[in-house]
Amino acid sequence: MYAYDEIDQTLVDERVAEFRDQVQRRLSGELTEDEFKPLRLMNGVYLQLHAYMFRVAIPYGTLSSAQLRKLAHVARKYDRGYGHFTTRQNIQFNWIALKDLPDALADLAEVGIHAMQTSGNCTRNVTADQWGGVAPDEVEDPRVWAEILRQHTALHPEFSFLPRKFKFAITASDHDRAAIKVHDIGLRLIRNEQGETGFEVLVGGGLGRSPFIGKSIKPFVRGRDILSYVEAILRVYNQYGRRDNIYKARIKILVHELGIEKFAAEVEQAWQEVAEGPLTLDDEMIEDIRSRFVYPAYEKLPAMPDELRAAAGDARFEAWRRNSVAPHREPGYAIVTLSLKPVGGPPGDATADQIDAIADLADKYSFGEIRVGHEQNLALPHVARRDLPALWAALDALGVATPNVNLVSDIIACPGLDYCSLANARSIPIAQELTRRFANHETANLIGRLHVNISGCINACGHHHVGHIGILGVEKNDQEFYQITIGGRADEDARVGDLIGPAVPYAEVADVVEDIVEAYLALREKPEELFVDTVKRIGVEPFKERVYATR
Amino acid sequence: MPLVKNGAIVADDFVSVADDAELPAGGAVLISAARFLADAEALSARNAPLGVIWPNNRDVAELKPWLDRLSLIALVFPTFKDGRAHSQARRLREVYGFRGELRATGQILRDQFTFLLRNGFDSFAVTKESDAQAFGEATHRYTEFYQPTGDGHLSALQRRRKRHTAPAG
16 A cells, blocks of 8 residues: 655645635636636546546555545445446546535545546556556566656646546556556566666557557666656657647557657657656655555465365355455465456446445455456455455455456446447446346356457447457447457457457347357367457457358 | 736736837847748847747757747747647756746636746736736645656655655654
8 A cells, every 4th residue: 555645645635725726716607618627627527428427546556445435435425325446447426516526525635535637638547457566476566656657647747738648557467457558658567687677668559449559669668767758758749749630639649650660769869858867766766655555464374274175165155266366475365356247237336335345344354455457346455365255255245246257247348328428329238238148157157268348439448449359339320339349358468359240239239249159169179268369369250150140 | 918927917028029020129029930930040139138939839949059049938828728838848948948038828827827837937928817816826726746847846756755865863
């Protein structure tokens, strides 16, 4: 956990005061909606289909139980008793009144939570591997660097009015859980041959209407130079990113149009102007941030305690343990993922009561810490393995132990037409229907790891391009149709999925997904071959034939 | 449009001169970048303060040879959402060491005053009278900053570093 000091706290409090003033000026009419819009967006406030939506930052996905409880409080006091965890390590509240927003922000500020730059054409909430600090395979805790970047990009005087939004993601493991290749800047923490810590820097990834996989711009930037280097990238982007066309304004288009070599040369030149300057980090600065990440006092515990052995006979527990419990860097501990994808539920939603109860369980079983992942699930990062059976029983009672993590019903979906003013089609009901179709755990388990991603429009908040099966809602003659892609992925081998054929109407989507899954089961070489690997091996055609033969 | 300088609303010393109008013999003038670059040598030798309006899509490095002869550079915010001039300002101040007046023009709202000051602007052609009057209040809203810029404020990282290395007691 990162503990705010008085500098962080003062800044958050000052931001709340500023926003209170801005809301006041809007309510009095002194600010026009046109003037207010970029200001409110920079504080996570959207005007949606039915009401204002409020998006709160959860930097690098780490929360304390006190922070989680405060989110439940906001859901209860100012909203309708629930919140929605998004693909960007944020939580959104959908029904909030403008006049209540300053108070909601002030309440959150009490526990060091803010909504700074969760929207708008600025550097957005910095995301990172949700298992940072506990994953057995990481170089070092990526959250230390995410926090350094969070601070540097918060209220940045030069980069708060960029051509478009700008997203950073950081991973420190070979296995990328932060989807860095589909971010504007992706950072992969590595060590060079001399043992120095630094980053491979990728730039220009992103989804939306023109999906791109990020390109490597520099194989190694020393940790101490990371702020000056990203400053140079942002400065080039701010100056040369297109502002004439909102659809061509993201850095991915600039990188694509210039070519990565030309873009890299521009950045290198801009970097020469700022390198070795005040942005250069030194060990004391890095150490100061690192020192405020507090790690639990782990005990030496057995990896296979009696409690776990005894519970192994319970088939339901075992089914859950197999897909929700991951190895921890400490042998006697585990990382436990909480599924926010119950059968028939909207992906990523949690009620205030659930959130409070999860906070209690975090206190009891996970040193008061909770993580939020881009898959719209939560995790308890430090669970003693002996506590797994008791924790499971508690999570099961809460409805957050559906044994479907990474399986076909662990669906990522945007809010779609039910909430979003941009959407062309519904996402949530499609997700709900699919979770019902694949509710049988034995079948889902047989299918194995399979990510279904659903977006209600081309903006791709549900990351459909990188779903193993991607579903994109489009509108045709006032009706909802869905384009289906397969073979996408968001990990270290990230790629954009391929379209399998013409869009299908709403009523057929679940059938098509079932057909694709059945085709996969028939076509895979062996049970261990993942869906996405089968697609890679044999291509789209066999699936296309199967799906469209009878349509 | 009120002009704010050194925190107060002041009269503008500079007279804007259109490209096709004759330059007055004396007095401070503000001219376009195109006019200036067409005859930079002669214009910068003129014996009165000279200001240039620099468009936000042109590289400020072009001004490098003339910076010590310019009294004012006016950067442009066609809308306050177009932030290119923020980067131009920082490069002029921090990379090229421009010491003259750096003026923000266009759509300037109080909500950007702090950012603009931090980036090196020291005068502001403000859109709204009420914003100009609120200048002092708006620019004292923040006392802590995360980024080091040429305005001299230490960043949070730098302040903590000092604390870290300060002798105990």
